[in-house]
Amino acid sequence: MQTFDLEAEGLRALNSALHAQASTTNQTVWDVVNPKGSHAIAVGLDAPIEVNVKGSTGYYCAGMNKQATVHVHGSAGPGVAENMMSGTVVIEGDASQYAGATGHGGTLIIKGNASSRCGISMKGIDIVVHGNVGHMSAFMAQSGNLVVCGDAGDALGDSIYEARLFVRGSVKSLGADCIEKEMRPEHLEILADLLERGGCDAKPEEFKRYGSARTLYNFNIDNAY
Amino acid sequence: MKDVKSNGIPRTTPIQSATFSQSINAEIRRAAATGIYDIRGGGAKRKVPHFDDLLFLGASISRYPLEGYREKCETSVTLGTRHAENPIELDIPITIAGMSFGALSGPAKEALGRGATLAGTSTTTGDGGMTQEERGHSNKLVYQYLPSRYGMNPDDLRKADAIEVVVGQGAKPGGGGMLLGQKISDRVAEMRNLPKGIDQRSACRHPDWTGPDDLEIKILELREITSWKVPIYIKVGGARPYFDTTLAVKAGADVVVLDGMQGGTAATQDVFIEHVGQPILACIREAVRALQDLGMHREVQLVVSGGVRTGADVAKCMALGADAVAIGTAALIALGDNDPRWEDEYQKLGTTAGAYDDWHEGNDPAGITTQDPDLMARFDPIEGGRRLNNYLKVMTLEAQTIARACGKNHLHNLEPEDLCALTMEAAAMARIPLAGTDWYPGKPGTGY
Numbered sequence: 001m002q003t004f005d006l007e008a009e010g011l012r013a014l015n016s017a018l019h020a021q022a023s024t025t026n027q028t029v030w031d032v033v034n035p036k037g038s039h040a041i042a043v044g045l046d047a048p049i050e051v052n053v054k055g056s057t058g059y060y061c062a063g064m065n066k067q068a069t070v071h072v073h074g075s076a077g078p079g080v081a082e083n084m085m086s087g088t089v090v091i092e093g094d095a096s097q098y099a100g101a102t103g104h105g106g107t108l109i110i111k112g113n114a115s116s117r118c119g120i121s122m123k124g125i126d127i128v129v130h131g132n133v134g135h136m137s138a139f140m141a142q143s144g145n146l147v148v149c150g151d152a153g154d155a156l157g158d159s160i161y162e163a164r165l166f167v168r169g170s171v172k173s174l175g176a177d178c179i180e181k182e183m184r185p186e187h188l189e190i191l192a193d194l195l196e197r198g199g200c201d202a203k204p205e206e207f208k209r210y211g212s213a214r215t216l217y218n219f220n221i222d223n224a225y
Numbered sequence: 226m227k228d229v230k231s232n233g234i235p236r237t238t239p240i241q242s243a244t245f246s247q248s249i250n251a252e253i254r255r256a257a258a259t260g261i262y263d264i265r266g267g268g269a270k271r272k273v274p275h276f277d278d279l280l281f282l283g284a285s286i287s288r289y290p291l292e293g294y295r296e297k298c299e300t301s302v303t304l305g306t307r308h309a310e311n312p313i314e315l316d317i318p319i320t321i322a323g324m325s326f327g328a329l330s331g332p333a334k335e336a337l338g339r340g341a342t343l344a345g346t347s348t349t350t351g352d353g354g355m356t357q358e359e360r361g362h363s364n365k366l367v368y369q370y371l372p373s374r375y376g377m378n379p380d381d382l383r384k385a386d387a388i389e390v391v392v393g394q395g396a397k398p399g400g401g402g403m404l405l406g407q408k409i410s411d412r413v414a415e416m417r418n419l420p421k422g423i424d425q426r427s428a429c430r431h432p433d434w435t436g437p438d439d440l441e442i443k444i445l446e447l448r449e450i451t452s453w454k455v456p457i458y459i460k461v462g463g464a465r466p467y468f469d470t471t472l473a474v475k476a477g478a479d480v481v482v483l484d485g486m487q488g489g490t491a492a493t494q495d496v497f498i499e500h501v502g503q504p505i506l507a508c509i510r511e512a513v514r515a516l517q518d519l520g521m522h523r524e525v526q527l528v529v530s531g532g533v534r535t536g537a538d539v540a541k542c543m544a545l546g547a548d549a550v551a552i553g554t555a556a557l558i559a560l561g562d563n564d565p566r567w568e569d570e571y572q573k574l575g576t577t578a579g580a581y582d583d584w585h586e587g588n589d590p591a592g593i594t595t596q597d598p599d600l601m602a603r604f605d606p607i608e609g610g611r612r613l614n615n616y617l618k619v620m621t622l623e624a625q626t627i628a629r630a631c632g633k634n635h636l637h638n639l640e641p642e643d644l645c646a647l648t649m650e651a652a653a654m655a656r657i658p659l660a661g662t663d664w665y666p667g668k669p670g671t672g673y
Binding site for chain 1: 377382419433
């Protein structure tokens with residue numbers, strides 16, 4: 001295992017070292033100590049390595065991640081795992097706004113709560129939130145799955161495209177063109193897999209599914225507010 | 226109509242209203258019939274103060290000219306010298322602006338790459354991501370980082386020679402975009418992770434940052450992902466150029482790209498294009514002032530766009546303080562957009578060559594702003610690239626001609642003192658003395 005003191009060695013050295021890991025590296029486990037809320041920790045990774053951040057992070061931790069597993073043993077600032085392509089990001093604490101924004105793939109697991117705009121413009125990522133999500137989550141969500149084991153704030157799924165939203169608790173309000181949808185067996189199967197991957201012991205049957213009514217898919221003046 | 230009535234009494238001549246003109250009335254009737262606002266492509270068509278309202282003074286006794294065809298007049302420019310390990314070095318200060326694959330066909334993007342590369346300059350992606358055609362044929366390619374993040378991925382990001390964070394564009398500062406379903410082919414849909422055939426909305430603001438402090442951190446992230454190798458541009462529409470330039474520099478931009486209201490878009494509301502934003506002429510000096518106030522003029526480069534058409538326009542931008550220009554609409558025209566050879570087909574679409582702007586509908590007779598395979602087949606990307614290169618060469622030669630006449634051995638040595646203004650408006654906006662005077666409105670110390 002490699003231990004990297006971020007405070008002592010600096011952000012550039014950390015990301016440079018992590019970028020240097022090829023798919024065949026044997027330096028597969030990295031512990032990052034003294035993160036102290038730094039921004040852009042472990043961004044742009046592209047190797048099957050495991051990075052354990054021992055503390056809380058600032059903005060954009062694990063941004064554009066590919067292949068790697070990034071585990072934050074604390075809370076994450078805004079934009080964690082933004083535009084993730086593949087791999088896994090786990091947040092032990094809470095996540096600030098824009099968690100998983102525009103993510104194309106991979107899995108983001110937030111064991112606490114997520115703030116506003118969780119999963120905004122998501123494009124294929126799977127996000128599992130053990131707690132609640134804030135307002136405008138899954139805004140313009142294109143594809144992928146957002147699982148919320150707690151409650152969702154205002155305007156969930158506003159202008160949503162083809163993403164699937166699963167919420168166990170209450171939804172304060174749904175955004176434009178977002179509706180509750182029938183939970184069919186195939187959805188229960190998808191959800192069961194997501195809950196298992198996310199380490200949740202909730203039952204799929206406890207959730208409701210939300211998605212697009214598809215009334216905004218083609219421009220119509222009556223849709224302009 | 227006769228000017229007398231049948232009884233011999235002089236008739237009052239019918240007068241068309243300047244306020245309710247024929248075109249305004251037609252638009253009222255169209256709106257009343259359809260209940261929907263007009264969407265179109267392109268930039269502002271209204272007449273606004275522009276580069277034509279400025280003239281070069283040329284050399285005489287007080288200035289010493291260079292020989293027009295012989296003496297050296299450099300045109301090179303380096304963009305991104307502030308932070309990037311690998312700044313972009315261009316042979317000419319005329320770049321190709323961002324235009325999306327989706328709005329344009331793949332062959333059209335290829336032609337832009339070919340032409341730009343032949344001319345020794347850069348081209349730019351657009352909403353929808355990077356295509357093989359464009360990357361493969363562009364020696365220098367700027368990758369746009371847009372609010373929609375359609376097609377955004379770290380692999381393409383690292384293939385780019387520069388990254389342009391798009392905050393706004395001149396045709397619609399403050400607005401997003403829309404690619405109508407007619408142009409969403411299988412390939413376009415796949416690149417954007419959306420179903421085929423639906424209208425694709427491009428958001429008006431970025432999903433994961435909101436203000437200049439956030440933007441500074443976003444830029445840090447992009448630099449870390451690309452190992453601080455490539456320049457980061459920030460593109461803004463011509464809204465509040467002094468403050469936007471100041472904040473872009475504060476956020477860490479290597480290059481500020483400033484786009485006036487004449488700059489084109491693939492599609493947005495006509496009312497947005499014509500009524501929001503400022504002409505580029507009004508923006509350049511304000512942006513330069515911001516850079517000078519920060520002590521960053523020439524350290525952070527300024528690229529301006531929006532209605533640049535000729536070498537004279539290029540030279541005027543340089544003289545006003547820009548480091549380079551970008552062209553979009555002009556490049557499309559060079560490729561063959563709105564060419565009179567397709568007049569019969571423009572007529573069938575209810576328009577005419579030179580006025581065709583329904584690019585969003587995907588029926589472009591020239592095969593450039595379309596995803597229709599039959600129409601696309603009309604366009605030859607090799608010939609298109611050759612034409613664009615020719616056009617860029619002519620613009621460069623024109624700009625050099627003017628610079629030499631002003632006694633300058635590099636386009637960047639052109640200065641405001643080489644110019645005069647033909648109108649009060651241009652004088653005020655560009656802070657260039659009105660022709661025949663040493664005064665412009667707002668000149669310090671004049672009381673006006």
